[in-house]
Amino acid sequence: MEQTLNVNQQKEPYRKLIIAVSILIPAVVAVLFGVKIPGYDLSFLPPIYATINGITAVLLIAAVIAIKNKKRKLHETLMKTCMVLSAAFLVMYVLYHMTSDSTPFGGEGVIRYVYFFILITHILLSIVIIPLVLFTFSRAWFGNFERHRALAKFAFPLWLYVAVTGVIVYLMISPYYQ
Incomplete structure (x- = not known):
């Protein structure tokens, strides 16, 4: 058993750290969503972080x-850039939500269900992807290619x-921003 653990640690030397970070990020984001800091107008951030996603x-x-x-x-450089962009997105997203009230989706009918399906799968998979x-x-x-x-x-398609x-x-929520 100990030898198996040692082999796994060699294959995934940062396994425990990755698991801890993967739990910590969504937990911290959830906690910070409950924190509201008045007096700051960061309403300019959503189009910026949406562009970062694009x-x-x-x-x-x-x-x-x-x-x-x-x-x-080139692949390595692009992937590192994607990781930095995703981290920047996360920081801006949290800052926006800590300083602004949530914007309710105003669409009605089928589009409302489509929006919430996309939103919920987006949120759940953003946790899984970490x-x-x-x-x-x-x-x-x-080097374990x-x-x-x-x-x-x-990981890629998700x-x-x-x-x-x-x-x-x-794009779906932007018409309802105040």
Whole structure:
């Protein structure tokens, strides 16, 4: 049993850290949503972080194209950029929600159900994607490319979905911003 644990630690040296960060980020975001800081107008942030989501989606696709064309360094640079953009998105998203009231969706009928389906799947998958991205990145970082590729096959489409639906959610809610 101890030898198995040691082998797993060698394969995933940051396993415990990645799991902790993957739990900590959604927990901190949830707590911060309950914090309201009055006196700041950060209403300019939603189009910025929606744009960041859009750029992330484009760069994710470019990164896949780069690696398929054996441009490993470009792929690595694009993926690191996507991670930085996602972190920037998260910071701006939390800051906006800590300083602004939530905007209710004003659409009616079927579009309301479509909006909430997209929003809920976006939120749930944005939580799921954290460990997937971190483990995928870690595997590449430590040169375990076989396991990196195996996990990237799941991480990529989910991360792309989160990035694209982030833009869609913004476009659907933006007419209701005050």
